[in-house]
Amino acid sequence: MATATPELDGGVLLKANGLTKTFGGLAAVKNVSFEVREGMIKAIIGPNGAGKTTLYDILTGIYRPDEGSVLFNNREIVGLPTHEIAALGIARTFQTIRLFTGMTVMENVMVALHRRTSVGMLRSSLRFPSARREENWICKEALGYLEMVGLEMQAQNLAGGLPFGQQRLLEVARALATNPRLLLLDEPASGLNAYETSELGEIIYRIRDMGVTVILVEHDMGLVMRVSNEVMVLDYGEIIASGAPHEVRNDPKVIEAYLGSEVD
Amino acid sequence: MESNRLQGQQGGRKIVRVCVNIFQHNRVFILLAVFLASLPFWSRAVSRAIGIDLIYVMRMVGVFTIVAVGLNLLMGYAGQVSLGHGAFFGIGAYTSALFTVKVGFPVWLSIIAAVFMAALVGFLVAPVLRLKGHYLAMATLGLGIVAFVFFRELIWLTNGNDGIRSIPKLALPGIKITTRKGEYFFVWIVALIVLALCNNLVRSRVGRAIRALHQSEVAAEAMGIDVSRQKIKIFMLSTALGGLAGGIFAHLQGYISPGTFDVLLSIELVTMVVVGGMESIWGAVAGAGLIIFIPEIIKAVPKWLGEAPKWVERYSLYEGLVFGLILMLTMIFMPSGITKSLSDMIRYRRNPIHNPFRKKVVE
Numbered sequence: 001m002a003t004a005t006p007e008l009d010g011g012v013l014l015k016a017n018g019l020t021k022t023f024g025g026l027a028a029v030k031n032v033s034f035e036v037r038e039g040m041i042k043a044i045i046g047p048n049g050a051g052k053t054t055l056y057d058i059l060t061g062i063y064r065p066d067e068g069s070v071l072f073n074n075r076e077i078v079g080l081p082t083h084e085i086a087a088l089g090i091a092r093t094f095q096t097i098r099l100f101t102g103m104t105v106m107e108n109v110m111v112a113l114h115r116r117t118s119v120g121m122l123r124s125s126l127r128f129p130s131a132r133r134e135e136n137w138i139c140k141e142a143l144g145y146l147e148m149v150g151l152e153m154q155a156q157n158l159a160g161g162l163p164f165g166q167q168r169l170l171e172v173a174r175a176l177a178t179n180p181r182l183l184l185l186d187e188p189a190s191g192l193n194a195y196e197t198s199e200l201g202e203i204i205y206r207i208r209d210m211g212v213t214v215i216l217v218e219h220d221m222g223l224v225m226r227v228s229n230e231v232m233v234l235d236y237g238e239i240i241a242s243g244a245p246h247e248v249r250n251d252p253k254v255i256e257a258y259l260g261s262e263v264d
Numbered sequence: 265m266e267s268n269r270l271q272g273q274q275g276g277r278k279i280v281r282v283c284v285n286i287f288q289h290n291r292v293f294i295l296l297a298v299f300l301a302s303l304p305f306w307s308r309a310v311s312r313a314i315g316i317d318l319i320y321v322m323r324m325v326g327v328f329t330i331v332a333v334g335l336n337l338l339m340g341y342a343g344q345v346s347l348g349h350g351a352f353f354g355i356g357a358y359t360s361a362l363f364t365v366k367v368g369f370p371v372w373l374s375i376i377a378a379v380f381m382a383a384l385v386g387f388l389v390a391p392v393l394r395l396k397g398h399y400l401a402m403a404t405l406g407l408g409i410v411a412f413v414f415f416r417e418l419i420w421l422t423n424g425n426d427g428i429r430s431i432p433k434l435a436l437p438g439i440k441i442t443t444r445k446g447e448y449f450f451v452w453i454v455a456l457i458v459l460a461l462c463n464n465l466v467r468s469r470v471g472r473a474i475r476a477l478h479q480s481e482v483a484a485e486a487m488g489i490d491v492s493r494q495k496i497k498i499f500m501l502s503t504a505l506g507g508l509a510g511g512i513f514a515h516l517q518g519y520i521s522p523g524t525f526d527v528l529l530s531i532e533l534v535t536m537v538v539v540g541g542m543e544s545i546w547g548a549v550a551g552a553g554l555i556i557f558i559p560e561i562i563k564a565v566p567k568w569l570g571e572a573p574k575w576v577e578r579y580s581l582y583e584g585l586v587f588g589l590i591l592m593l594t595m596i597f598m599p600s601g602i603t604k605s606l607s608d609m610i611r612y613r614r615n616p617i618h619n620p621f622r623k624k625v626v627e
Contacts, residue, residue: 060486086488098483100476110469111476115488117469121497124468125461131468138469178488 010038012071013182013213014059019068021054028054029065030237036182041204041214043224043245046234047257052217053095055234056184060092061085073181087115091180093171095187095217101160105151105170108159109142112177116141145173149203165196172203182213189220201227225249233257292546293460300452304445315567316560319448323516325549325556326451327509332536332548333462334505339534340542341466342498343478344393345401348408349533352382352503354415354525356510361428361520362421371435375511382507383500390496408530415522427521434515447516454512458505463545474498475543528584535587539594541601550603558586 014036021029029051036042044052057063059070061082070077077085091112100108117138119131146152149169154162159170168188175183185204189197197220204227208214218224224231224245231248233241235257241248248254300322307318335349356378363374392403415422422428434441434450441450465471477484477491485491514520532555540551565576598605 062482062485081490082482082485083488083490086486092486094483094486098480100479100483102479103472103475107472107475111472111484111489112487114469114473119469121465121470121501124470125465127464135468174487 010040010213012036013038013073014215015071016059017069017071019055019058019065019070021051021058021063021065027237029058032068032234032237032239034232034239034242036213036215038181038213039208039211040229041208041216041227043216043218043228043231044234045218045221045224045231050234051237052234053186054237056092056186056217059085059184060090083115086178086180089179089181090184091175091178091182092184093168093175093186093188095190097164097167097171099159099167099170099174101158103159104156105146105159105162106139106142106155108170108174109145109177110138112174113138113141116179142177145177148176148206149173150199165192168192169200169203172207176207176210176212180212182215183207185214185216185218187217187219189218189223197223290460290463293456293463296459296546296549297456300456304448315564316557319444321556321560323444323448323451325553326448326455327513327516328533328536328552328556329455329549330458330509330512331506331533332540332552333458333545334502334509335533336537336540336542336545336548337462337466337474337498337505338502339537340544340547341471341478342474342495344495344499345397346404346499346502346530347401347534348404348406348411348530349502349506350525350527350529351408351411352386352506353510353513353529353533354411354522355385356382356507357514357520357525358415358422358428358510359507360511361431361514364432364515365428365430370437371432371515372437375508375515378507378511378514379504380507382510383504386500386503387496390499393492393495393499405527405530408527412522412526415525422522425522427519428514429519431514431518431520433518434512451512451516454508458508459545459549466545470494470497528587531584531591532587535591535594538591539601541603541605544601544603547601547603551601554602555587555590558590559583562586 012035016035017033019029019032020027032051032055034042044055046052054063058065058078061077061080061084065078068078072085072088072090075088077088077090080088100111103111117134119128119134123131143152143155146155149172151162151166151170151173154166159167162170168191172185172188175185188204189200192200201223204214204216216224216228228245230243231241231245232239233248233251233254240257241251241254243251303322304319307322311318331349331353335346338344338346338349359381360371360374360378363369363377364371367374369377389407392400392407395403416424418424434447436450441447466475473484473489473494476487477489477494481491536551536555537548538551539554540549541547559579562576562579566573594601600608
């Protein structure tokens with residue numbers, strides 16, 4: 001298979017243990033444990049409402065799990081605020097696009113460089129040489145990320161005015177600009193056409209080649225099968241299968257829960 | 265030795281370059297500065313013709329520009345409503361007045377104290393920023409009311425409704441500012457510096473962070489921005505500017521009483537920001553100018569007509585009505601404020617394809 005790199009001897013980057021989150025008695029995520037090794041592309045699939053986005057919200061500190069722990073790079077991150085988790089190196093995109101729509105495409109990426117720069121209120125308002133140096137660096141860096149997803153020509157347009165597919169790409173560029181070690185993509189291909197989806201596949205490879213580990217929540221099975229090293233299937237908040245893509249595809253439980261009779 | 269001197273020269277040049285840099289890059293800024301500098305040369309003739317003392321009124325415009333810019337950072341850029349900003353203006357005014365009258369501080373030091381006091385109170389009430397939308401609006405409205413009650417009822421400190429009299433006039437170390445023109449220049453130099461710094465700020469890393477959290481707090485957090493910290497910082501900056509303006513105001517007036525710092529003042533400040541234009545530094549100048557000039561124009565009407573009609577005499581009774589109406593009309597017809605609407609119109613004249621009015625109809 002020409003899909004992903006076969007050698008995955010990287011250490012464990014993320015280790016989730018017994019994660020449980022209930023909303024008013026309904027378990028959105030139930031006793032979920034998994035590992036992500038450095039340098040891999042791991043896909044999480046499952047029907048709508050299976051708890052994938054909730055899992056992301058737990059990993060990024062938006063929700064606090066009722067039980068369980070998450071070790072990122074051997075550090076417990078449950079209980080940390082979202083912005084600190086982001087600073088530690090977990091970036092994400094959103095299923096419902098959350099761009100800064102009133103800002104330009106460029107500015108969206110520039111915002112994401114916040115943590116990698118340090119000039120504060122005083123020096124920015126006085127336009128100290130250090131502030132301008134940093135601003136130049138921010139511009140150059142931001143443009144680099146835009147080029148990576150092919151949006152450099154749109155840099156000065158408002159993010160809210162971009163076509164849908166490009167908004168998704170901008171979310172990816174913005175997440176990458178935080179210089180993450182782990183990138184959580186939340187249905188990046190939804191709403192994209194076939195051509196855009198295959199482009200996205202290439203971009204995901206490029207991200208992996210940059211040394212960023214990727215978790216991919218996705219409904220587009222073609223994309224999942226093509227890019228991922230490992231697939232984990234969630235149903236009603238529980239892991240029902242996990243393993244290499246071709247194993248998972250043939251797992252009768254998965255077929256029943258998710259893929260239905262369409263796969264043969 | 266030679267190289268030392270050269271370095272010294274370069275260092276000097278560097279400082280000059282830094283100073284130039286603070287003010288560069290804006291045509292509006294230069295136009296405004298030129299206009300303000302030229303005003304005293306032609307103001308006398310115009311003042312006599314229209315019956316409004318331009319220098320006198322423009323001083324107040326300068327003062328309110330400072331608060332309005334601060335409030336615009338908070339409301340326009342960071343998207344956090346404050347309906348109680350009059351409180352910080354009042355805190356600044358009372359702090360500076362009390363420090364000069366009761367403690368005997370020099371005026372410039374008292375104004376600095378006013379800035380810090382307003383920022384400190386801003387810090388203490390910053391937990392309200394956890395509220396969102398209408399809740400924040402209501403909480404800040406309450407803040408304005410509470411401050412007003414404090415000004416009126418802390419009689420041992422503020423003299424209650426009698427107010428504080430004989431507040432010394434503006435002065436810098438070594439310079440006494442005695443004339444109205446002097447006050448005018450002092451106020452506007454401060455205001456222009458504030459404008460330039462805020463204009464730099466909103467175009468910087470910090471400015472982008474606060475605009476981002478305005479649009480999506482969740483996304484801003486996910487980008488590594490400490491949203492609550494940024495909100496507190498911008499709120500304190502905003503209250504500090506309120507305190508600065510209030511401090512200067514007290515020394516211009518020479519007399520302050522609680523009535524000036526009531527809820528209506530906070531509403532006026534919000535009107536300045538909205539009318540001038542949210543997310544617009546120059547909008548604050550336009551908004552402050554408009555809101556300060558309207559009552560002056562109404563008061564000048566009798567001078568034009570020869571005698572004062574009753575509706576002019578009773579202006580103070582329906583002052584709030586006028587501001588409310590302006591606020592409503594702005595929201596309906598120019599929701600992005602006068603500065604943006606005007607620049608849109610100019611753009612339309614140059615390039616009819618970008619017709620802002622047609623766009624509205626289509627939407």
